[in-house]
Amino acid sequence: MTVADWLAKAEKFLDEREVPEARASAEFLMGEVLGVGRAGAAARGYQDLSEKQGHRFWRWVKERGRRLPLAYILGWQPFLGLRIEVTRDGLIPRPETEELVLECVRLVEASRAPAPKIVEIGTGTGCIAIALAQLIPSATVFATDVSDQALALAQKNAVALHSHQRIRFVREDLFSGRPGLRGWADLLVSNPPYIPTGDLDDLEPEVLMEPRLALDGGKDGLVAVRAIVAAAPKMLKPGGFLALEIESRQGPALSKLLHSSGFQGVLIKQDASGRDRIAVGRLAEDA
Numbered sequence: 001m002t003v004a005d006w007l008a009k010a011e012k013f014l015d016e017r018e019v020p021e022a023r024a025s026a027e028f029l030m031g032e033v034l035g036v037g038r039a040g041a042a043a044r045g046y047q048d049l050s051e052k053q054g055h056r057f058w059r060w061v062k063e064r065g066r067r068l069p070l071a072y073i074l075g076w077q078p079f080l081g082l083r084i085e086v087t088r089d090g091l092i093p094r095p096e097t098e099e100l101v102l103e104c105v106r107l108v109e110a111s112r113a114p115a116p117k118i119v120e121i122g123t124g125t126g127c128i129a130i131a132l133a134q135l136i137p138s139a140t141v142f143a144t145d146v147s148d149q150a151l152a153l154a155q156k157n158a159v160a161l162h163s164h165q166r167i168r169f170v171r172e173d174l175f176s177g178r179p180g181l182r183g184w185a186d187l188l189v190s191n192p193p194y195i196p197t198g199d200l201d202d203l204e205p206e207v208l209m210e211p212r213l214a215l216d217g218g219k220d221g222l223v224a225v226r227a228i229v230a231a232a233p234k235m236l237k238p239g240g241f242l243a244l245e246i247e248s249r250q251g252p253a254l255s256k257l258l259h260s261s262g263f264q265g266v267l268i269k270q271d272a273s274g275r276d277r278i279a280v281g282r283l284a285e286d287a
């Protein structure tokens with residue numbers, strides 16, 4: 001069978017199982033089997049697949065048919081041009097989180113700190129910490145998570161991407177009330193679990209295969225957010241920045257929370273489709 005035959009068969013199989021964007025999934029998987037990427041696979045319709053390649057492709061298509069996310073099948077996800085290894089121990093990095101990282105770069109530039117110190121809470125795969133270490137070569141990053149498995153994955157990614165010497169990964173529970181670093185950070189960033197518990201069951205099957213710990217934000221989705229905002233003034237230097245990824249309905253609540261917690265210049269930023277996505281505040285200089 002040719003690549004085109006396999007792709008048509010896979011598309012039909014995935015469509016029957018109501019997998020969204022069946023053709024794209026099939027092409028991504030074929031691209032990985034052939035080592036040529038999605039576009040390369042689509043352009044090689046005439047080519048025959050070896051028995052081994054066909055076997056591998058169909059095993060992956062069946063996994064996708066069970067709604068396993070593409071990134072977990074491929075074992076990686078692109079993030080700001082970096083190849084981030086993913087397993088079921090970590091949330092799959094999202095495009096909106098790329099926006100959070102780019103906002104952090106702007107904030108660090110605005111802080112004019114010569115050797116910026118950054119804390120990330122809830123590092124997961126390490127994508128934010130690693131991207132920031134790469135985009136800001138003078139920065140030192142301290143990244144925490146409560147999951148040992150996620151921290152091991154993050155450390156592995158940092159080593160693979162040659163960033164491990166500037167990032168310290170530490171197991172820390174954000175609810176412990178004992179932030180490890182006091183008055184150290186120019187920037188505190190987090191993409192915390194922020195989905196209200198009651199909304200979890202309505203998510204796509206793919207999302208439900210990601211760690212619940214990475215998603216569940218408690219009754220109103222803001223349980224972790226409130227703990228981070230409460231800890232932030234202790235961890236930040238006066239004038240330091242806090243940047244959080246938020247759920248699209250949480251903008252007004254975050255604006256209020258940041259103002260009442262001693263932050264100034266509070267901004268709620270929208271994504272390309274106009275939904276609230278990032279909350280930013282600056283700790284007062286005399287805090």
Ligand SMILES: C[S@@+](CC[C@H](N)C(=O)[O-])C[C@H]1O[C@@H](n2cnc3c(N)ncnc32)[C@H](O)[C@@H]1O
Pocket residue numbers: 090091092093094097121122123124125126127128144145146147150172173174175191192193194213214215
């Ligand atoms: C939404 S994920 C973000 C992962 C990654 N930073 C990203 O942006 O893709 C939230 C992360 O917070 C971690 N987390 C959940 N509860 C935590 C806690 N109590 N203390 C520290 N980290 C926690 C999870 O393990 C998960 O890795």
